[in-house]
Amino acid sequence: MPEKIKKQKLFLNYIVSAFPQNKLSEMMWVLAGQVINLLFGFALVKIISTLGTHVFGEYSLLMTIAALLGMIFYGPVTQGFLRYYYHYDNESSASSFVRLVYSILLYSSFVVLFLSLILSFYMSYQSGWAIYAFMLFGCFIVLLKLTEFFNSFLNLLRKRKENSILQAVEKILIVSLLAGLLASSEITLYRTLAVYSCVMISFITIKFFYLRKLLPGKDIALKHSPLDERKKMFSTLFTYVLPFLIWGLTGWLQLNSEKWIMAELLSTKDVGIYAVMMSLISAFIIVPNTTISDFASPIIFQKFSNMTDKDSINAGVKNVFLSVALSIFILIFSVLLTLFFGEQLILLISSPDFTIYYYLLPLLVLGAGMFYIGQTFCFLGMGLNKPKKYLFPKVLVGILSPLLNFYFINFWGINGVAYSTLVIGFIYMLHISIINWFMLKELKKQEALTEINNS
Secondary structure: OOHHHHHHHHHHHHHHHOHHHHHHHHHHHHHHHHHHHHHHHHHHHHHHOOOOHHHHHHHHHHHHHHHOOOHHHHHHHHHHHHHHHHHHHHHHHHHHHHHHHHHHHHHHHHHHHHHHHHHHHHHHOOOHHHHHHHHHHHHHHHHHHHHHHHHHHHOOOOHHHHHHHHHHHHHHHHHHHHHHHHEEEOOHHHHHHHHHHHHHHHHHHHOOOOOHHOOOOHHHHHOOOOHHHHHHHHHHHHHHHHHHHHHHHHHHHHHHHHHHHHHOOHHHHHHHHHHHHHHHHHHHHHHHHHHHHHHHHHHHHOOOOOOHHHHHHHHHHHHHHHHHHHHHHHHHHHHHHHHHHHHHHHHOOOOHHHHHHHHHHHHHHHHHHHOOOHHHOOHHHHHHOOOOHHHHHHHHHHHHHHHHHHHHHHHHHHHHHHHHHHHHHHHHHOOOOHHHHHHHHHHHHHHHHHHHHHO
16 A cells, blocks of 8 residues: 555544544534634624624724733633643542532622722713613623633533534524614713623523533532532642733733734724634634634643543543644644735625725734634643743743834834734744653653553
């Protein structure tokens, strides 16, 4: 048999072994849900973009605030929850761990609402309606981040079919209600946020009670675990998520600083035009990579849950590299698609006012794609309980991003955003790859020492 055919068969066997039939079925549900969410997400952009480039720019700036608060108060807790759920499930303490995380999320939500209230009263001296606007936005942030947490929880429990259906129905309902407002010429930015919030409240309630039925030992789910056990869980969780708090701040600078710099140096109109292009980047890069993350992370973390099992660890490493390979394929496809059809794609989800800088789309896709390849590589260190290894590159790109964005935008206008994205994406991907190379080298050395000691 020719060597090339042998290699192809080995690769196909690897794919099949990595994704058995039941997992392929789950993945199809995930993909179907993401496609529906993607299509209706485009519909949302189309509806909101009718408010104009300036309003869409303001909407995008508000979303960066939501992202910042989410990265500080919700993102790290979610990462820690995903990492340690199966660990405590193996120790028959999953219900206690879930209760602890629920409590942390509840306190985090109170803090976000309190900050919104303070900002509301502060801004009300300048404008009477501001108190209602900022409180509405605070509620929107809390509900959005709780929705994302429950979606991650459902994925963790491999309830991907149910999760996909719930997300799709939620998005369809939001689009339908906003389309009704648009048809009656009553749509505004604040009514849009109100519609989002009302729908999310309903679906958060549904997901909460559904997850409650799925929890192991649900008969003790409402009882307090011993104080010492809660303290130990909190200490373990806090130690793990601490780097994520720093990553959250630097990650926000890397992913959102350019919008505020553009608003200052250029205009909110340019922010709106750029934000529509970012919606396409989200569709072609961020959403597929998030899907890979949602599907692969429970599998990878479960493989790494037993650090004494060599075969399980090697399977986890293989799943990491398979996820990276999928990210690379998505990047190549997306760059080619936006290179030849960028203007048409922007026009499809908005209006001619947003197509001025369509030629930047492939460059933005390439830069974002390289960054997310680096993000996917991070599963290795997270699975090996070494997230701190990635602290320096994440802080580095967090510092470099606003500096490069300011410098490039100041000299080249909105074109500078693309140049900055390319530089940051390449630096991050390269740095994470080097760290992982050393990490794998150390892992192989430890395996060799273990084999020698056992023999």
